[in-house]
Amino acid sequence: MAGHSATEEKLDHLQHHFIDSDQQFEASKMGMWIFLVTEILFFGGLFVAYIVYRAWYPDLYLLASEQLDTFWGAVNTFVLIGSSLTVAMAIRSAQLNQIKGLIINLWITIGLACVFMVIKYFEYAEKFAKGILPGSYYSYEGVAHEKANIFFSIYYMMTGLHGVHVIIGIGLMLWLVYKAKKKVFHSGYYTPVEITGLYWHLVDIIWIFLFPLLYLID
Amino acid sequence: MSGHHISSAKFLWGVGITLFMLTILTVAVTWIHIPSPWNVVVAIAIAVVKALIVSAFFMNLYWESKFNVLLFVMSAAFFLLMIGITLLDTLYRNDPIPSF
Numbered sequence: 001m002a003g004h005s006a007t008e009e010k011l012d013h014l015q016h017h018f019i020d021s022d023q024q025f026e027a028s029k030m031g032m033w034i035f036l037v038t039e040i041l042f043f044g045g046l047f048v049a050y051i052v053y054r055a056w057y058p059d060l061y062l063l064a065s066e067q068l069d070t071f072w073g074a075v076n077t078f079v080l081i082g083s084s085l086t087v088a089m090a091i092r093s094a095q096l097n098q099i100k101g102l103i104i105n106l107w108i109t110i111g112l113a114c115v116f117m118v119i120k121y122f123e124y125a126e127k128f129a130k131g132i133l134p135g136s137y138y139s140y141e142g143v144a145h146e147k148a149n150i151f152f153s154i155y156y157m158m159t160g161l162h163g164v165h166v167i168i169g170i171g172l173m174l175w176l177v178y179k180a181k182k183k184v185f186h187s188g189y190y191t192p193v194e195i196t197g198l199y200w201h202l203v204d205i206i207w208i209f210l211f212p213l214l215y216l217i218d
Numbered sequence: 219m220s221g222h223h224i225s226s227a228k229f230l231w232g233v234g235i236t237l238f239m240l241t242i243l244t245v246a247v248t249w250i251h252i253p254s255p256w257n258v259v260v261a262i263a264i265a266v267v268k269a270l271i272v273s274a275f276f277m278n279l280y281w282e283s284k285f286n287v288l289l290f291v292m293s294a295a296f297f298l299l300m301i302g303i304t305l306l307d308t309l310y311r312n313d314p315i316p317s318f
Contacts, residue, residue: 025222026283033286037293044297051301052308070245077241085234088225088276095224201277205269211241212261216248 013189025191032195036202043206046158050213053154057147064143064151065217067132069123073215076119077207083112084204087197094190099180102193106177109200113170120163127152158210165203172196223281233275240268 011021018024054061086109093101131139134156138149176193179185185193244264252260274280279287 022222030283030286030289033289037289040293040297041300044300047297048301048304052304055305055309070248074241074245078238081234081237081241084237084272084276085230088230088233089227092225092227092230095222198277201272204276205272208268208272209262209265212244212265216244216261218248218251218257 010186010188013184013191021188025194028191028195029198032198036198039202043158043161046154046161047209047213050154050158053150057145057150060145060147060151061217063145064148064155065214067127067143067152068155068215070215072119072123073211076116077211079112079116079119080204080207083109083116084201086112087200091190091193091197094180094185094193095187097187099183099185102185102190103177103180106173106180110170110173110177113166113173116166117163117170120159155214158214162203162206162210165206169196169200169203172199223278225275225278229275233271237268237271240264240271 014021014024018027086105090102090105090109093099093105127133130142132152133139134153135149138152140148143151173196176196179192244261247260247264248257251257273290279290
C-alpha cells in the first residue's frame with residue numbers, strides 16, 4: 001500500500017530501518033504475537049498443575065469449588081468480555097481517525113478492568129477472612145478434604161497471576177490515553193493501541209478458561 | 219495479508235453478544251448436571267469456541283498474516299504437548315500421590 005499523497009501522510013513515527021509504515025506495523029504486531037506465545041506457555045504451566053492435581057484429587061475439586069461464588073465469577077466474565085469489546089471499538093476508532101472515540105473507549109475499558117479488580121478484591125477478602133489462604137497458611141475447616149489447601153494454592157496462583165495481568169493492562173491503557181491526548185495516534189499510526197488490544201484479548205481468553213475450570217465444577 | 223482490517227461497529231457488537239450468550243450457556247449447562255467426564259468436556263468445548271471467536275474476530279487472526287496464525291497454533295500445540303508428557307508421568311506412578 002504505497003499510495004503516497006506525500007503532503008497528507010504523517011510519518012513521524014516511522015523508524016529509519018523500516019521500508020514503510022505498514023512494514024513497521026506488521027513487524028510490531030508479529031513481535032507482540034511472539035510475546036503472547038510465551039504468555040500462553042507461562043499460564044500453560046499453571047494449567048498443567050491444575051490438570052495434574054485434578055487427576056489426582058477429583059473429589060477435592062468438587063468440594064473446594066463450592067467456596068467460589070459462580071455468580072460473581074460470571075459477572076466478571078461479562079465484565080472482561082465487555083472490556084474486550086470496548087478495546088476492539090477503541091482500535092476501530094483509531095483506524096477511523098476518531099481520537100475522541102478512542103479515548104472514550106479506552107476509559108470505558110479501564111473502568112471495566114477496575115470493576116473486575118474490585119470484584120476480585122471482595123472475593124479474596126471474603127476468603128482471607130475465613131482463613132482460606134494459599135499453602136501452609138490455610139486454616140479453614142469448612143472443606144472436608146485434607147488437601148483443601150492445594151486447590152486454593154492453585155486458585156490463588158492462577159487468578160492472582162491473571163489479576164496482575166489485568167493491573168498491567170490498566171497501566172498500559174492509561175498510558176495510551178495519555179498518548180492519545182497528546183495527538184500521537186491517527187489512522188496511519190496506532191500500533192500501540194493495536195498491540196495493547198492483542199494483550200488485553202489474551203487476558204480475556206485466559207479468564208474464559210479460568211471461569212469454567214475454577215467456578216463451574218459441580 | 220491485510221494488516222489494517224477495519225471491522226464495523228455492528229460486527230464487533232455481534233461478536234460481543236455471541237460471547238455473552240456462550241457465557242450464559244456455559245453456566246446454564248451446569249444446572250442440568252451432565253454426568254462426570256462429559257461436564258468437563260462440554261465446559262472446555264464452550265471455552266475453546268469462545269477463545270477461537272475472540273482470537274479470530276477481536277484479535278483479527280481471521281484476516282491476519284498466516285504467520286501469526288501459525289504462531290498461535292504452535293503455542294496451543296506445545297501447550298498440549300506439555301500437558302500430555304506431564305500426564306504420562308503423573309498418571310502412571312506406582313505411588314501416585316506424593317506428600318504434597
